[in-house]
Amino acid sequence: MWSELFLIPFLTGLCLASVLPLLGCYLRLRYEWLAALAYSHVAAAGALLALVVAMPPALGGVAAAGLAGAGKRFFAVRLAGGASYALLLLGGWAVAVLLAANHPMAERLGHALFDGQLYFSGSGQLWLVAIGGIVALVILRALSKQLLLAHVYPDFFRIRGTRTWPTQTGFDLLVALSLAVATMSMGVMGAFSLVFVPPWLAFRRARNWRAGLFLAALIGVLGYIAAFTLALAFDQPFGPVLALLLIALGLLIA
């Protein structure tokens, strides 16, 4: 397992398993956990589209999710009522299925992205995830207080003249790009599992916000290590193994 063949994918996933649950806590705070699934599908569609037009899939995935995250606020009025993430999810899913149905290479990559295979990560991807993960944590720490304050005391936030859009758009963009990189590395299912389940458990069990962040990251990392080991030992796709493991853990301790 610890040979170089698996070490790089393992470390890539480990970085993601540390960051995604923390992002998930803030998404859950804002009732936006569906965003994870939406951005993952958009990233998958972007990756397939890039492949079809002979561009690097990772670039296409990150660009598509980034555009969706940054552009969402321009349609905020038209998409009021929580429709934006559902429409992004449906749009990304539909584009991905159509591309996979019409292009053999897109079909293969589509399977990898949606089934969740982690073992194809290279050293370039590890560097991207490691540096991107550190940057994401720094940005999240900077935005944390504003995100909490905007949720608990939206009027206090506004009356002080604090502009909401830099925080909201900054967070949207951070989530979109992080989910795109995660989807490229571990697939839609693995990324969504890490964004949704650990924060759900942490919100139920933690005694305060700081402990919640720690608990979510801990569940994410331990669940990831167990899933990686099991998937490798039994030669199974990583995404479903991680999802089932986290579901079982959730039902046990929620």
Place this chain on the structure above:
Amino acid sequence: MPGEIVGLTGPNGVGKSTVLAALAGRAKVFSGCIQQQPGLRPALQTQDVPPVDGLPLSGRELLALTGAMADGLPSWLTDRIDLRLDRLSGGQRHYLALWAILQAPADLVLLDEPTNNLDAAGVTHLTAHLRERAAAGAGMIVVSHDAAFVEAVCDRVLVMGACDVE
């Protein structure tokens, strides 16, 4: 004026909360104008309950968000400040949410029905604390239907009627 507590009273539906919202820039002003002193740091407490159900946020963390200090909290809250807000009673949660605004660094504090959900001990403590806060220099506008509370805490009272202010 700094250090002054102004009460705003009147029957339900007369627009007391709307006046407060207009002062806070949350409501449209149809006539007249409101000029805010440059650099003024306002704080606003509304009747909305902070959405903390299911959220692992402790009282201490709530106070830290607005920059409020825990010093001076009533004894029935000091030993519960590290609990999650959704584990507190409605009255305890309301007082902590109110305290986070009251104790935030601010020059002007706008309070909308602060005695809602408070028992007698809470109202007594709030009355004393508002006087202390005003003595420290903060100006306050308090909207309340609680005549006894307004009488006890305010330096000046404006009574709003259907079409005018007395």
